[in-house]
Amino acid sequence: MNPRQRRGVILMVLAGLCAIALFFVSVNWVGSVNAKVSPLVKTYRATDAIPAYSVIEADDVETVEVPARWVSTSAAVDIKSLVGERVAFNVDEGTYLSDDMLLPRSSLNEDEREIALTVDAKTGIAGRVQTGDFVDVYAVFTNSEGTGGTSRVLVRNVRVVSVRGVETQTAGKGDSFGEEQIIPVTLALQPKAALAVTYADAFATSVRLVGLPPGVTSKNRSNEPESVSGTDLARSGGAS
Incomplete structure (x- = not known):
């Protein structure tokens, strides 16, 4: 093997090692990103402005998937906990809805x-x-x-x-x-x-x-x- 061929083989080996290293770096980066943004959970966002004390209808909200780490503990993750409830204050369009925005249900008895x-x-x-x-x-x-x-x-x-x-x-x-x-x-x-x-x-x-x-x-x-x-x-x- 002449010197020119030897240099070519060495360059090919180095190129292969760089490719392998780049592959592992990419895999590690993708895994890090996935760890930050997953798993995804469903939240609900107001499709239009909702006046204070209004009853939330199904058309008033849309489902949005966001990373779980970005969702607060009071965020509404169940549509059943929203539809039919009343908001305690004016809610702007695009606002993510949460339980602490809702008026508590009445605890009255039938004769109260x-x-x-x-x-x-x-x-x-x-x-x-x-x-x-x-x-x-x-x-x-x-x-x-x-x-x-x-x-x-x-x-x-x-x-x-x-x-x-x-x-x-x-x-x-x-x-x-x-x-x-x-x-x-x-x-x-x-x-x-x-x-x-x-x-x-x-x-x-x-x-x-x-x-x-x-x-x-x-x-x-x-x-x-x-x-x-x-x-x-x-x-x-x-x-x-």
Whole structure:
């Protein structure tokens, strides 16, 4: 074998080794990419803007496959968990939907109704009321002459369904206006009690939530008064 042939063989061997090395590098790179982007899971994206509190229809979402590592733990990966639910706020087109965007399903019994009240620090137990708590609802009514009134128990042992965050609203007395912080509280009530609370919320001087100690039920509260008037307080020495 002459020197020229020897150099050719050496170059062919080197070329083969480079090809093998390049093959293994490529395989390793492809495996690394696959590890980063697979496995793929189904998620759902809004095909159009969905207004707050709207019911999600099947046409409102489209299926998109994305790498599992890019999906949050709250991402909706089941179409059954989306269709028929309501969104809690405005959802823009193209937004990936997740469970924390949905309003929770109602836990009401067949004989219960939800009613929302707005309370402040004074009427809402200084923000201590929480979802799942039980409270009483009191109302104060004044007479037409404005010389007295009655404090009345509207309903006892009411379950708090939800408590929303603090909101600010404009309030006015006379010619002056200002802002006050309120908290929307949703209660589960019997239909008749819901009517009473609705009336009081519109016409009573004040409606208050009253916190209860643990374990208190209607069975051990028979000795508690249903209402107290200014006259009753005067007779008992509670008012001058």
